[in-house]
Amino acid sequence: MHEMSIALAVIEEVAEAAERAGDVTAVRSVRLQVGELAGVVPEALAFSFELACVGTLLEGAELVTEAVPGRARCTPCDHEWAVGMPPRLGCPRCRGATTDLLSGRELRIVGVRWEDGTTGAATREPSEER
Known part of the structure:
Protein backbone atom coordinates (compact mmCIF):
# COMPACT_ATOMS: atom_id res chain seq x y z
CA MET A 1 0.00 0.00 0.00
CA HIS A 2 1.88 3.08 -1.23
CA GLU A 3 -0.53 5.38 0.63
CA MET A 4 1.51 4.72 3.78
CA SER A 5 4.69 5.99 2.14
CA ILE A 6 2.78 9.06 0.91
CA ALA A 7 1.42 9.66 4.42
CA LEU A 8 4.91 9.38 5.89
CA ALA A 9 6.29 11.84 3.33
CA VAL A 10 3.50 14.34 4.09
CA ILE A 11 4.12 14.02 7.83
CA GLU A 12 7.85 14.56 7.35
CA GLU A 13 7.27 17.64 5.17
CA VAL A 14 4.79 19.19 7.61
CA ALA A 15 6.99 18.41 10.63
CA GLU A 16 9.96 20.09 8.91
CA ALA A 17 7.84 23.17 8.10
CA ALA A 18 6.64 23.31 11.71
CA GLU A 19 10.23 23.09 12.94
CA ARG A 20 11.26 25.97 10.64
CA ALA A 21 8.32 28.05 11.91
CA GLY A 22 9.33 27.49 15.54
CA ASP A 23 7.06 27.34 18.60
CA VAL A 24 4.56 25.00 16.93
CA THR A 25 2.87 22.94 19.62
CA ALA A 26 0.48 20.87 17.47
CA VAL A 27 -0.69 20.42 13.90
CA ARG A 28 -4.48 20.49 13.63
CA SER A 29 -5.07 19.81 9.94
CA VAL A 30 -3.32 19.21 6.64
CA ARG A 31 -4.98 19.98 3.29
CA LEU A 32 -3.88 17.95 0.27
CA GLN A 33 -4.85 18.20 -3.37
CA VAL A 34 -5.13 14.70 -4.81
CA GLY A 35 -5.59 14.29 -8.54
CA GLU A 36 -7.96 11.58 -9.74
CA LEU A 37 -5.15 10.20 -11.90
CA ALA A 38 -2.55 10.18 -9.10
CA GLY A 39 -3.26 6.55 -8.23
CA VAL A 40 -4.09 7.38 -4.61
CA VAL A 41 -7.08 5.99 -2.73
CA PRO A 42 -8.14 8.85 -0.40
CA GLU A 43 -9.65 6.52 2.23
CA ALA A 44 -6.46 4.44 2.36
CA LEU A 45 -4.39 7.62 2.60
CA ALA A 46 -6.53 8.94 5.47
CA PHE A 47 -6.21 5.62 7.32
CA SER A 48 -2.43 5.53 6.77
CA PHE A 49 -2.08 9.18 7.80
CA GLU A 50 -3.93 8.59 11.07
CA LEU A 51 -1.74 5.59 11.92
CA ALA A 52 1.51 7.30 10.94
CA CYS A 53 0.76 10.45 12.95
CA VAL A 54 0.72 8.59 16.29
CA GLY A 55 3.53 9.87 18.50
CA THR A 56 4.33 12.85 16.27
CA LEU A 57 3.51 16.56 16.29
CA LEU A 58 0.66 15.68 13.92
CA GLU A 59 -1.08 13.19 16.22
CA GLY A 60 -4.81 13.83 16.01
CA ALA A 61 -4.48 16.09 12.95
CA GLU A 62 -7.23 15.97 10.35
CA LEU A 63 -6.29 15.13 6.78
CA VAL A 64 -8.48 17.02 4.33
CA THR A 65 -8.21 15.85 0.74
CA GLU A 66 -9.42 17.94 -2.18
CA ALA A 67 -10.08 15.92 -5.33
CA VAL A 68 -8.67 17.40 -8.54
CA PRO A 69 -10.40 16.13 -11.66
CA GLY A 104 -5.34 15.19 -12.39
CA ARG A 105 -1.89 14.02 -11.31
CA GLU A 106 -1.54 16.44 -8.37
CA LEU A 107 -0.44 15.30 -4.96
CA ARG A 108 0.38 18.49 -3.14
CA ILE A 109 0.18 19.96 0.34
CA VAL A 110 -1.86 23.16 -0.03
CA GLY A 111 -2.36 24.16 3.59
CA VAL A 112 -1.50 23.34 7.18
CA ARG A 113 -3.22 24.61 10.31
CA TRP A 114 -1.22 24.47 13.49
CA GLU A 115 -1.04 25.95 16.95
CA ASP A 116 1.98 27.76 18.21
CA GLY A 117 2.99 29.01 21.62
CA THR A 118 2.25 32.67 20.90
CA THR A 119 -0.54 33.13 18.36
CA GLY A 120 -2.84 30.13 18.73
CA ALA A 121 -4.07 28.60 15.48
CA ALA A 122 -2.37 29.68 12.28
CA THR A 123 -2.75 28.55 8.70
CA ARG A 124 0.36 28.30 6.61
CA GLU A 125 0.58 27.73 2.89
CA PRO A 126 3.60 25.75 1.71
CA SER A 127 6.47 27.91 0.49
CA GLU A 128 7.31 25.61 -2.39
CA GLU A 129 5.59 22.90 -4.34
CA ARG A 130 7.01 19.41 -4.09
Missing part, protein backbone atom coordinates in the same frame (compact mmCIF):
# COMPACT_ATOMS: atom_id res chain seq x y z
CA GLY A 70 -8.31 15.07 -14.63
CA ARG A 71 -8.51 17.43 -17.60
CA ALA A 72 -6.83 17.25 -20.98
CA ARG A 73 -6.45 19.50 -24.03
CA CYS A 74 -6.15 18.37 -27.63
CA THR A 75 -3.10 19.92 -29.26
CA PRO A 76 -4.51 20.01 -32.83
CA CYS A 77 -8.03 21.37 -32.11
CA ASP A 78 -7.53 22.98 -28.65
CA HIS A 79 -10.60 21.21 -27.20
CA GLU A 80 -10.56 20.59 -23.40
CA TRP A 81 -12.41 17.79 -21.60
CA ALA A 82 -12.64 15.90 -18.32
CA VAL A 83 -10.73 12.66 -18.80
CA GLY A 84 -12.63 10.64 -16.16
CA MET A 85 -11.73 7.21 -14.87
CA PRO A 86 -10.58 5.17 -16.61
CA PRO A 87 -8.92 8.09 -18.38
CA ARG A 88 -10.04 8.97 -21.89
CA LEU A 89 -6.97 10.63 -23.39
CA GLY A 90 -8.05 10.68 -27.04
CA CYS A 91 -9.86 13.85 -28.11
CA PRO A 92 -13.64 13.36 -28.15
CA ARG A 93 -14.04 16.13 -30.75
CA CYS A 94 -11.46 15.39 -33.48
CA ARG A 95 -10.29 11.93 -32.31
CA GLY A 96 -6.74 13.28 -32.12
CA ALA A 97 -4.24 11.41 -29.98
CA THR A 98 -1.88 14.31 -29.29
CA THR A 99 -3.07 15.67 -25.95
CA ASP A 100 -1.70 17.57 -22.99
CA LEU A 101 -2.76 16.46 -19.52
CA LEU A 102 -3.69 19.69 -17.73
CA SER A 103 -4.64 18.34 -14.31
Whole structure:
Protein backbone atom coordinates (compact mmCIF):
# COMPACT_ATOMS: atom_id res chain seq x y z
CA MET A 1 0.00 0.00 0.00
CA HIS A 2 1.88 3.08 -1.23
CA GLU A 3 -0.53 5.38 0.63
CA MET A 4 1.51 4.72 3.78
CA SER A 5 4.69 5.99 2.14
CA ILE A 6 2.78 9.06 0.91
CA ALA A 7 1.42 9.66 4.42
CA LEU A 8 4.91 9.38 5.89
CA ALA A 9 6.29 11.84 3.33
CA VAL A 10 3.50 14.34 4.09
CA ILE A 11 4.12 14.02 7.83
CA GLU A 12 7.85 14.56 7.35
CA GLU A 13 7.27 17.64 5.17
CA VAL A 14 4.79 19.19 7.61
CA ALA A 15 6.99 18.41 10.63
CA GLU A 16 9.96 20.09 8.91
CA ALA A 17 7.84 23.17 8.10
CA ALA A 18 6.64 23.31 11.71
CA GLU A 19 10.23 23.09 12.94
CA ARG A 20 11.26 25.97 10.64
CA ALA A 21 8.32 28.05 11.91
CA GLY A 22 9.33 27.49 15.54
CA ASP A 23 7.06 27.34 18.60
CA VAL A 24 4.56 25.00 16.93
CA THR A 25 2.87 22.94 19.62
CA ALA A 26 0.48 20.87 17.47
CA VAL A 27 -0.69 20.42 13.90
CA ARG A 28 -4.48 20.49 13.63
CA SER A 29 -5.07 19.81 9.94
CA VAL A 30 -3.32 19.21 6.64
CA ARG A 31 -4.98 19.98 3.29
CA LEU A 32 -3.88 17.95 0.27
CA GLN A 33 -4.85 18.20 -3.37
CA VAL A 34 -5.13 14.70 -4.81
CA GLY A 35 -5.59 14.29 -8.54
CA GLU A 36 -7.96 11.58 -9.74
CA LEU A 37 -5.15 10.20 -11.90
CA ALA A 38 -2.55 10.18 -9.10
CA GLY A 39 -3.26 6.55 -8.23
CA VAL A 40 -4.09 7.38 -4.61
CA VAL A 41 -7.08 5.99 -2.73
CA PRO A 42 -8.14 8.85 -0.40
CA GLU A 43 -9.65 6.52 2.23
CA ALA A 44 -6.46 4.44 2.36
CA LEU A 45 -4.39 7.62 2.60
CA ALA A 46 -6.53 8.94 5.47
CA PHE A 47 -6.21 5.62 7.32
CA SER A 48 -2.43 5.53 6.77
CA PHE A 49 -2.08 9.18 7.80
CA GLU A 50 -3.93 8.59 11.07
CA LEU A 51 -1.74 5.59 11.92
CA ALA A 52 1.51 7.30 10.94
CA CYS A 53 0.76 10.45 12.95
CA VAL A 54 0.72 8.59 16.29
CA GLY A 55 3.53 9.87 18.50
CA THR A 56 4.33 12.85 16.27
CA LEU A 57 3.51 16.56 16.29
CA LEU A 58 0.66 15.68 13.92
CA GLU A 59 -1.08 13.19 16.22
CA GLY A 60 -4.81 13.83 16.01
CA ALA A 61 -4.48 16.09 12.95
CA GLU A 62 -7.23 15.97 10.35
CA LEU A 63 -6.29 15.13 6.78
CA VAL A 64 -8.48 17.02 4.33
CA THR A 65 -8.21 15.85 0.74
CA GLU A 66 -9.42 17.94 -2.18
CA ALA A 67 -10.08 15.92 -5.33
CA VAL A 68 -8.67 17.40 -8.54
CA PRO A 69 -10.40 16.13 -11.66
CA GLY A 70 -8.31 15.07 -14.63
CA ARG A 71 -8.51 17.43 -17.60
CA ALA A 72 -6.83 17.25 -20.98
CA ARG A 73 -6.45 19.50 -24.03
CA CYS A 74 -6.15 18.37 -27.63
CA THR A 75 -3.10 19.92 -29.26
CA PRO A 76 -4.51 20.01 -32.83
CA CYS A 77 -8.03 21.37 -32.11
CA ASP A 78 -7.53 22.98 -28.65
CA HIS A 79 -10.60 21.21 -27.20
CA GLU A 80 -10.56 20.59 -23.40
CA TRP A 81 -12.41 17.79 -21.60
CA ALA A 82 -12.64 15.90 -18.32
CA VAL A 83 -10.73 12.66 -18.80
CA GLY A 84 -12.63 10.64 -16.16
CA MET A 85 -11.73 7.21 -14.87
CA PRO A 86 -10.58 5.17 -16.61
CA PRO A 87 -8.92 8.09 -18.38
CA ARG A 88 -10.04 8.97 -21.89
CA LEU A 89 -6.97 10.63 -23.39
CA GLY A 90 -8.05 10.68 -27.04
CA CYS A 91 -9.86 13.85 -28.11
CA PRO A 92 -13.64 13.36 -28.15
CA ARG A 93 -14.04 16.13 -30.75
CA CYS A 94 -11.46 15.39 -33.48
CA ARG A 95 -10.29 11.93 -32.31
CA GLY A 96 -6.74 13.28 -32.12
CA ALA A 97 -4.24 11.41 -29.98
CA THR A 98 -1.88 14.31 -29.29
CA THR A 99 -3.07 15.67 -25.95
CA ASP A 100 -1.70 17.57 -22.99
CA LEU A 101 -2.76 16.46 -19.52
CA LEU A 102 -3.69 19.69 -17.73
CA SER A 103 -4.64 18.34 -14.31
CA GLY A 104 -5.34 15.19 -12.39
CA ARG A 105 -1.89 14.02 -11.31
CA GLU A 106 -1.54 16.44 -8.37
CA LEU A 107 -0.44 15.30 -4.96
CA ARG A 108 0.38 18.49 -3.14
CA ILE A 109 0.18 19.96 0.34
CA VAL A 110 -1.86 23.16 -0.03
CA GLY A 111 -2.36 24.16 3.59
CA VAL A 112 -1.50 23.34 7.18
CA ARG A 113 -3.22 24.61 10.31
CA TRP A 114 -1.22 24.47 13.49
CA GLU A 115 -1.04 25.95 16.95
CA ASP A 116 1.98 27.76 18.21
CA GLY A 117 2.99 29.01 21.62
CA THR A 118 2.25 32.67 20.90
CA THR A 119 -0.54 33.13 18.36
CA GLY A 120 -2.84 30.13 18.73
CA ALA A 121 -4.07 28.60 15.48
CA ALA A 122 -2.37 29.68 12.28
CA THR A 123 -2.75 28.55 8.70
CA ARG A 124 0.36 28.30 6.61
CA GLU A 125 0.58 27.73 2.89
CA PRO A 126 3.60 25.75 1.71
CA SER A 127 6.47 27.91 0.49
CA GLU A 128 7.31 25.61 -2.39
CA GLU A 129 5.59 22.90 -4.34
CA ARG A 130 7.01 19.41 -4.09
